[in-house]
Amino acid sequence: MTDKNQEPSPFTRAIESLEAGDTAKAEALFKQTIKELGPTNNQSLLSYKSLISLATEDNNYTKALNISLDLLDAQIQALGIRHSDCTRTLNNIHTLCNTLGNKELAEEIMAMAREAERATVATSVKRLRTNDELLEEEEEKELPGARTIFMMPIAPIKDWVDSLGEKIKSTLSILLLVGVPALIFAVFGVLYLLGGQSSGDGALAAGRTYLAGGGLVSLTMDGGKAIFNLGDRKITQGYQAFTGTAFDLGRLMLAPPWGREYWMELHPEGLTNAAGLMFYRADSPELEIISHMQNVMVAADRCYREERSYPESFNKDDIHHFDYDNPFTTRLDYPVVTSVKLPDKRFANRNQLFAHLRAGGTWPGEPAIYPGAINCGHIVSETQTSYFDDFVVHGCNRLGRPFKGTDGATLLFLSERGTLKEQPPMPASGILASTGIYVWTGTQSPGIFLLANRLCLFYGALAIIYLLLGRLLKEPKSKMVANLLGFVALVVTILNIMAWQVKL
Structure with a gap:
């Protein structure tokens, strides 16, 4: 031992x-x-x-x-x-x-x-x-x-709470992920149900007619119907008006994402679509300017037929005198004619110049434009093999911007050797394919782009947020729910894009 x-x-x-x-x-x-x-x-x-x-x-x-x-x-x-x-x-x-x-x-x-x-x-x-x-x-x-000694009596309770911690966190996380969009849509639903009725229709006088493209196209709002007269073609669609009330917000956000909406905005002078084409009220001063533009074109064509040349001036001392009352400057005005010879340094031919004008540009030497202005261009294009003699007229609205034509480009009255060329027809495909005409009549407009793309932007934002959360969250169930919600929002966004918000 x-x-x-x-x-x-x-x-x-x-x-x-x-x-x-x-x-x-x-x-x-x-x-x-x-x-x-x-x-x-x-x-x-x-x-x-x-x-x-x-x-x-x-x-x-x-x-x-x-x-x-x-x-x-x-x-x-x-x-x-x-x-x-x-x-x-x-x-x-x-x-x-x-x-x-x-x-x-x-x-x-x-x-x-x-x-x-x-x-x-x-x-x-x-x-x-x-x-x-x-x-x-x-x-x-x-x-x-x-x-510490003070924690000992409650240790079993604390251990039980700690054991439930992850489950509670997971449940709360899932509830938040699902609850936030549910709450948003519930708010939209409450706004729709309790927000009252829209007052937007009141801003659209029953039976009022709006004209566009020099009077070639008319639009009449009457009895919940929008009636388009496109030359020899007539299209009728239902319309809805919005002013931005709570009721309007609810029905805008609860609209089906596959809807095809033709949006327009109400302005003092008339209705405009997404392409910027203005449908002017019949009593709008802009229509007076467009009428004067047409009369100038008629006078120029008559001059060409009688004298084989277009007028060089319309001022008071000229034989082809033409003046008009400018409603925006409240003064007597007259069209200014500029002679242009092609080709020059900027334009190789007349077609390049006309494309430039339709895009909102001006011809070489054109005077400054202003509200109610009417400018004319005498365009001579001469090469070794061709000769063209054209006369073009365009004018400006109350903002000093060129009028829009039926195709969304600048409105031009164009004559070749005394013969007026026809205006391009207004595209009807968007109106025919739309599920309805949507008109914003409120004073503060968010803009047609945001109105037409609101659902795409909303669901797209939800998709991005949830897919990001799906990458950031570590808890498996919460991660799965976030990815699922992100995928659903992404599918709805794609549906909305495929439905193509009509922009004309």
Whole structure:
């Protein structure tokens, strides 16, 4: 018995082996010490540290990390999370994790250690362990080092709440993901049901007619019907008017995304569509200017037929005198004629010039335009093989901008050798394909683009938000719900785009 009692302990023999340079034997004896004395014994804690040093010297950082995690677990049980030895071990773990590229979990353990939550640190220690752990994991025990005496009576309740934490977070996350769009649509529904009726129809006088393209196209709003007269063609569509009331907002946002909407805006002078074509009221002063433009063109054609040349001037001293009362400047005005010879430096031929004019440009030497102005161009195009003699007239509205024609380009009255060319017809495809005419009659308009594309923008924004959340969220169920909602919103957006908001 005496010989056995005097035999050195495994820890002492491990130190002796280490000093003798037999690291393999020392490592085995350190493990034996931990197994025999338990992980929280002081010699066991020193054995852990020696094993960490051996693994580090051997550049086996994964092994060193696993032993450090076991040491931390033992120190928390023996000393408490706030002990300085635990802090040093945590710092070592942080360094090892950075060396191995596992920075995220290392920072997480450090953050939770600062909060002195032993249970949470122990959970993260488990997550940090690799599959090839060096030592058998000890059963975790909750000791007073992690909690104060005041927490002990409510510890079972706290553990139960902690166990439900992830489920509660997941449920709340899903409820928020689904609830936010549901709330938005519920608000739209309440606005629709309780917002009253739109007063938009009142701004559209029953039976009022609007004219566009020099009178070639007319639009009559009457009895909830919009009647388009496009030359020899008549198209009737239902219309809805909006002013921006709560009721209007509700029905605009609850509209089916596959609808094809032909949008127009009401202005003091008339109705305009998305292409900028203005349908003027029959009593609009703009129609007076357009009528004068037509009369100027008639006078120019008559001059050509009688004299084989277009007039060079319409001022009061000229034989082809023509003047008119400008309703926007309240003065007597007359058309200004400019002679242009082609080709020149800017335009190789007449077709290039006419395309430039239809895009809103001016001809070489044209005087400045202003509200109610009527300008005329005498265009002579001569080459070795051709000769063209043209006369073009365009005018300006109350804003000093050229009138729009039925095709959405600048309204031009164009004559070739005394013969007036026909105006291009107004496209009817958009009106025919639309599910209805939508008219904004409110004073503050968000613009036809936003009105026509509101659903595309709304559902597109929802799709982007939810798909981003699907990438950012870590909880699997919440991630799945976010991706699903994002996919649904994306499909609705695509449906809305495919339905093509009519813009003419």
